[in-house]
Amino acid sequence: MKAVAVFPRTKEVRVIEHEAPCITELGQVKLRMLDIGLCGTDKEICAFEYGTLPAGSDYLVIGHESLGEVIEVGPAASRVKVGDLVVTTVRRPCSHPECRPCRAGYPDFCITGDYRERGIKGEHGFMTEYVVDDERYMHVVPPELRDVAVLTEPLTIAEKALDQVRHIERRLPWLNTVIPEDMRRLPLTAVVLGAGPVGLLGAMTLIVAGCDTFVYALVPAPNPSSEIVEAIGGKYFSQGKVPVEVQKALSGRIHLIYEATGASRLAFEVLKLLGPNSAFIFTGVPSLRGPIEVDADLLMRNIVLKNQIVFGTVNASSENFDEAIRDIGVFHQRWPQALRALITSRSAPEEAPGLLLGKIGGIKNAITFNNEV
């Protein structure tokens, strides 16, 4: 079957003939792949800066943001049935007995680093015609979300981040007495850095959670991302163009900064603006380009004197996938056009190497298998 693979030794990215997988274990399920999203991680793998080959293979089939249709189920698989649409998680646990997160079903918090990730680290990915995996890693998507469900995996980043924020908020006892468990009605002010898919999906999640949300990105408005931000009720500002009255209004009032650029200099500049008792969430993974100067004394003073929390988040749990599917449904109801506008292209697998090696324009580009282009 057809697959898109990266060959680090010969520095190639191309469509290959890859052996089709078969169900070999009772709980496994076979999928016909529909949409596979392309992201910055795939670009880095294709630039040979990231990614690990599966043992014994000289190539890695890429692709980790996926949507597939169940075409066959093993005899012990009971959660999914033929015809279901499913999104499959990316990370698989390490095998070390002492890794409590992996043993508890949370490989997204793996402590040994020996986890595997489909399409990224040690396991072939989803940019191929058929995939077999254990049903425990699959999450069923309602059929009406067929067109947008490939956005589930990038949305899990925001779901995990907000989940963490909800736990962290519990450190503020006076809030616990007034707000319900769920922070959906909290009148918080949030700033999202970056207007790519992770930033925009983060903004949607924050707006649905009741936050007054500002998105800050490089490109001046109007542009496709700024239009999405406006359509969902957020406020878009571009670099160097934040009006003084907005700066004043935000000063000391930013409760949450959701970083989705991987640009460390920008992140640490904006960290200075974080308000008291607030949280800064890093989601971007910068390339390692050597040390940069940051105003460390000011940042440290603020972090201490303002009780701030700065944390990073990667990957997501099974619960976060369910939350993402639920929220994609909410976004689809609330902003059907804006949500669809996030997917700017769907191309055949033959186009994938060009898209990944060239400059990918648009917001979320997807590869579509099985003649659905």
Ligand code: BGC
């Ligand atoms: C993927 C995550 C993965 C991370 C690090 C991201 O692009 O969405 O699933 O854990 O890269 O490899």
